Amino acid sequence: MLKKLVLYFVTLCTSAMKIFPAEFSHELGLISLRLLCMLGFRVTQNNDTNIIFKGISFKNKLGLAAGLDKNGDYIDALASLGFGFLELGTVTPDPQKGNIKPRLFRISSKEALVNSLGFNNKGVDYLVERVSVRKSSIPLGISIGKNFDTPLKKAKDDYLICLEKVFPYANYVAINISSPNTEGLRDLFNKEYFSDLISSLKLKQIELSKTYMYVPLFLKISPNIDNNYLKQLVEVILEENIDGIICTNTSNIHNHPSGKGGISGKPLLELSTEILVTLRSLVGKDFPIIASGGVMDLADFQRKLDSGADLVQIYTGLIYKGPALIDRIINAD
Numbered sequence: 001m002l003k004k005l006v007l008y009f010v011t012l013c014t015s016a017m018k019i020f021p022a023e024f025s026h027e028l029g030l031i032s033l034r035l036l037c038m039l040g041f042r043v044t045q046n047n048d049t050n051i052i053f054k055g056i057s058f059k060n061k062l063g064l065a066a067g068l069d070k071n072g073d074y075i076d077a078l079a080s081l082g083f084g085f086l087e088l089g090t091v092t093p094d095p096q097k098g099n100i101k102p103r104l105f106r107i108s109s110k111e112a113l114v115n116s117l118g119f120n121n122k123g124v125d126y127l128v129e130r131v132s133v134r135k136s137s138i139p140l141g142i143s144i145g146k147n148f149d150t151p152l153k154k155a156k157d158d159y160l161i162c163l164e165k166v167f168p169y170a171n172y173v174a175i176n177i178s179s180p181n182t183e184g185l186r187d188l189f190n191k192e193y194f195s196d197l198i199s200s201l202k203l204k205q206i207e208l209s210k211t212y213m214y215v216p217l218f219l220k221i222s223p224n225i226d227n228n229y230l231k232q233l234v235e236v237i238l239e240e241n242i243d244g245i246i247c248t249n250t251s252n253i254h255n256h257p258s259g260k261g262g263i264s265g266k267p268l269l270e271l272s273t274e275i276l277v278t279l280r281s282l283v284g285k286d287f288p289i290i291a292s293g294g295v296m297d298l299a300d301f302q303r304k305l306d307s308g309a310d311l312v313q314i315y316t317g318l319i320y321k322g323p324a325l326i327d328r329i330i331n332a333d
């Protein structure tokens with residue numbers, strides 16, 4: 001009962017933060033969460049399940065999507081919310097400020113966010129330091145990207161630098177070439193770059209696995225691709241033995257007045273789930289897929305699993321519904 005009351009209170013606070021500009025309230029929310037965690041706030045899981053996925057042990061199938069904890073500053077606080085895993089980042093080799101503000105907008109009537117942050121982060125070395133001092137043992141994915149001023153021809157080097165640095169600390173590494181907010185980034189999906197990037201990362205992974213444990217590589221895809229293109233991507237991914245796919249990032253198809261950025265939340269659910277269904281049919285039943293996009297309640301979470309996902313991530317749902325959403329999902333039955 002007390003647990004429910006505290007959750008209700010925290011969820012009310014989440015709603016109250018909507019009076020502030022979106023980016024400021026995200027930061028305020030994370031700082032408040034850290035304080036609450038220090039005061040002993042936890043979302044506890046009623047049952048003691050243990051899911052083994054790609055050799056990693058998860059206590060449930062719900063994860064935090066990349067982008068909320070870009071620098072690993074809030075790992076223990078976010079772990080206390082009951083997630084089965086967290087994806088940190090996206091990080092780049094050098095710190096960078098990202099795009100100019102305002103770059104994060106709420107569309108409350110649609111339970112959506114539009115963001116054009118542009119990989120604002122403190123750099124891979126900072127993230128690695130934060131990860132190495134965390135207390136929680138929650139499984140961590142680390143999402144890697146390229147700096148905005150690295151030309152596409154050299155993008156591979158940025159990904160290789162990040163992969164090497166995060167490898168000893170990650171349970172999986174997410175390759176993010178699907179953000180709409182770094183100019184030209186999605187061009188890395190073009191034939192000219194894609195196969196070379198993927199095979200170089202695979203080679204590096206094999207080399208690093210001789211020193212450290214094997215860490216799976218997941219590629220995060222965009223929802224703005226057609227079926228033919230998806231088919232070609234899948235061929236390369238399977239040929240290169242990439243370990244899994246994260247489906248999907250935000251969509252650049254929206255009519256927000258800012259005219260830029262990617263949309264997430266409720267309006268993304270249909271599109272990202274359609275891609276998930278097609279993807280599952282292309283890769284077969286055993287290939288690992290993490291779903292992301294538009295999960296705002298338990299039914300959406302279940303729909304992602306029914307559509308072929310092995311694990312499911314949320315971001316925008318947490319912003320709109322607060323930690324009560326996690327409780328509803330992980331304690332459903």
Ligand SMILES: Cc1cc2nc3c(=O)[nH]c(=O)nc-3n(C[C@H](O)[C@H](O)[C@H](O)COP(=O)(O)O)c2cc1C
Binds near residue numbers: 113117179265316
């Ligand atoms: C503010 C914001 C920042 C994000 N930053 C990243 C990022 O750095 N890397 C990434 O791979 N995805 C990023 N994403 C995309 C999310 O990880 C997720 O894939 C997407 O929002 C769809 O899930 P959702 O509808 O549950 O939010 C970001 C999303 C938002 C809203």
